[in-house]
Amino acid sequence: MGAFQTHKRTIRIADFEHPRGAVSIETLMAMERPDWAHLRDQINLRRADIPGQPLARCRLCEHGVFIRAQAVDDDHLPMFAHFPGGPEDCPWYDGGTIRPDDARAAQYQGHQESALHRRTCQTVEAMAKQDASCVDSAIDTYLRPAVHQRGRYPDVFLFMTGLGRFAVEVQLSKPFAPEISARHLHYDREGVKLIWVFLELAKPLPQGFHDVISMQRGNAFLFDAAAEAESLAMGTLVLSCYLENGKGGWLAPRLVTLDDLDITTGRSVFLEDRRSERLIALCKDGRSRWWQALAQARREKPDNPFHHDAYEPAWASVRAHVPALSQWKDDHWARHGERGRAHLASLFAILCSVAHSAERGEDVLYISRYSGDGRLLAMLNSKLSSTSYFPYADLLETFLGNSACRDLIDRASFRKLIAAARAGSPQVGQDHPVWMAMARLFPEALNSLIRAELADLGRLPGWAQGAEPEKAEAA
Numbered sequence: 224m225g226a227f228q229t230h231k232r233t234i235r236i237a238d239f240e241h242p243r244g245a246v247s248i249e250t251l252m253a254m255e256r257p258d259w260a261h262l263r264d265q266i267n268l269r270r271a272d273i274p275g276q277p278l279a280r281c282r283l284c285e286h287g288v289f290i291r292a293q294a295v296d297d298d299h300l301p302m303f304a305h306f307p308g309g310p311e312d313c314p315w316y317d318g319g320t321i322r323p324d325d326a327r328a329a330q331y332q333g334h335q336e337s338a339l340h341r342r343t344c345q346t347v348e349a350m351a352k353q354d355a356s357c358v359d360s361a362i363d364t365y366l367r368p369a370v371h372q373r374g375r376y377p378d379v380f381l382f383m384t385g386l387g388r389f390a391v392e393v394q395l396s397k398p399f400a401p402e403i404s405a406r407h408l409h410y411d412r413e414g415v416k417l418i419w420v421f422l423e424l425a426k427p428l429p430q431g432f433h434d435v436i437s438m439q440r441g442n443a444f445l446f447d448a449a450a451e452a453e454s455l456a457m458g459t460l461v462l463s464c465y466l467e468n469g470k471g472g473w474l475a476p477r478l479v480t481l482d483d484l485d486i487t488t489g490r491s492v493f494l495e496d497r498r499s500e501r502l503i504a505l506c507k508d509g510r511s512r513w514w515q516a517l518a519q520a521r522r523e524k525p526d527n528p529f530h531h532d533a534y535e536p537a538w539a540s541v542r543a544h545v546p547a548l549s550q551w552k553d554d555h556w557a558r559h560g561e562r563g564r565a566h567l568a569s570l571f572a573i574l575c576s577v578a579h580s581a582e583r584g585e586d587v588l589y590i591s592r593y594s595g596d597g598r599l600l601a602m603l604n605s606k607l608s609s610t611s612y613f614p615y616a617d618l619l620e621t622f623l624g625n626s627a628c629r630d631l632i633d634r635a636s637f638r639k640l641i642a643a644a645r646a647g648s649p650q651v652g653q654d655h656p657v658w659m660a661m662a663r664l665f666p667e668a669l670n671s672l673i674r675a676e677l678a679d680l681g682r683l684p685g686w687a688q689g690a691e692p693e694k695a696e697a698a
């Protein structure tokens with residue numbers, strides 16, 4: 224190694240095209256002559272064949288490298304060297320100028336990352352091209368826009384017969400939120416499926432990665448060693464798919480091909496829609512105990528189903544999410560006695576009546592004994608005529624407006640009673656414990672964040688869809 228140590232400025236790592244990958248100077252120098260000679264031949268053959276696409280590149284500057292056979296005593300030692308024309312500012316450039324150590328370190332980082340990025344893109348493309356259905360591909364090539372004036376340069380562009388066009392963005396450093404959104408919007412308009420690919424899931428995960436995973440509905444795609452091995456085995460591009468487990472972690476990764484992915488929804492592709500499923504479960508879990516209590520009470524005490532021990536676990540569950548409800552309950556029950564006890568259960572039954580009527584397209588009542596056409600409106604009007612429900616005019620109007628029963632808002636009788644209720648009592652607002660409790664039980668209609676997320680995901684249930692279009696479909 225004495226000879227090597229005299230060469231302080233030599234290329235320490237060369238990145239070879241797939242499938243070889245990185246070769247360190249130590250590995251090279253430990254090779255038997257036939258092995259490094261073969262490498263040397265391959266590099267030189269490529270150089271003759273396609274001069275602009277070297278088989279091996281300097282990790283730092285990405286300039287093409289060759290294997291120089293250094294004469295030492297009676298033998299030769301293999302060394303990497305830049306092909307002529309290498310940049311003089313490469314820290315490993317022979318005879319380059321000396322730089323301060325910190326500047327060299329910073330430059331090393333940047334160079335190393337861009338080289339790794341390039342290599343990953345090349346490998347991803349190569350894996351896809353094994354597949355006969357990959358009829359077109361490109362790396363970092365301008366994609367002429369179909370709709371908008373400015374095109375983009377996807378890291379890897381793939382056109383797969385039967386699946387369509389894909390933009391694969393290989394993301395090593397954290398992406399920035401505006402750029403993530405801009406790309407999703409752009410490719411969605413262009414009808415190109417966008418997949419973000421990482422090499423690893425760092426801990427803690429930077430926010431930019433979270434942003435991408437969010438767009439991909441709780442799916443993270445990695446091109447890691449397992450994915451690369453499976454890609455070779457299957458003859459197509461395979462990615463490791465990490466699905467959120469709903470507890471802040473990940474399910475065991477699954478190896479997926481582009482065929483396995485859901486590409487029907489625009490903006491992003493995914494294996495499983497983890498986000499919508501989680502939201503829908505959260506909505507149902509929120510009110511399940513109240514619904515069970517109401518059903519049991521109606522069976523066992525049909526005359527007055529709003530007083531029943533069955534509501535105890537329901538109370539406990541909603542108070543766990545809305546702690547302020549405990550104080551309200553104590554005050555309200557103390558002031559209103561028996562009627563106070565039935566208050567929240569009655570309000571729940573009113574909103575359930577609206578939600579289920581909206582869901583079924585016909586009036587369903589869980590409170591009051593109206594029958595015939597228009598019984599939902601009759602029930603709402605009668606409740607709004609009672610001083611106990613005066614404070615909920617805003618709540619009821621909001622709930623109705625965010626439901627498929629929204630047309631009732633414009634009925635003259637309803638408008639008149641709403642106005643009277645507002646005149647007769649201060650209104651509970653969104654920060655009132657009762658409103659918060661109802662928003663916990665019916666987030667599809669009363670929690671604007673969950674409502675918007677469900678709408679964006681195309682999963683807002685029909686009953687909670689107002690008259691206006693909730694989701695602006697891409698043109």
Ligand SMILES: [Zn+2]
Binds near residue numbers: 286314
């Ligand atoms: Zn270099």
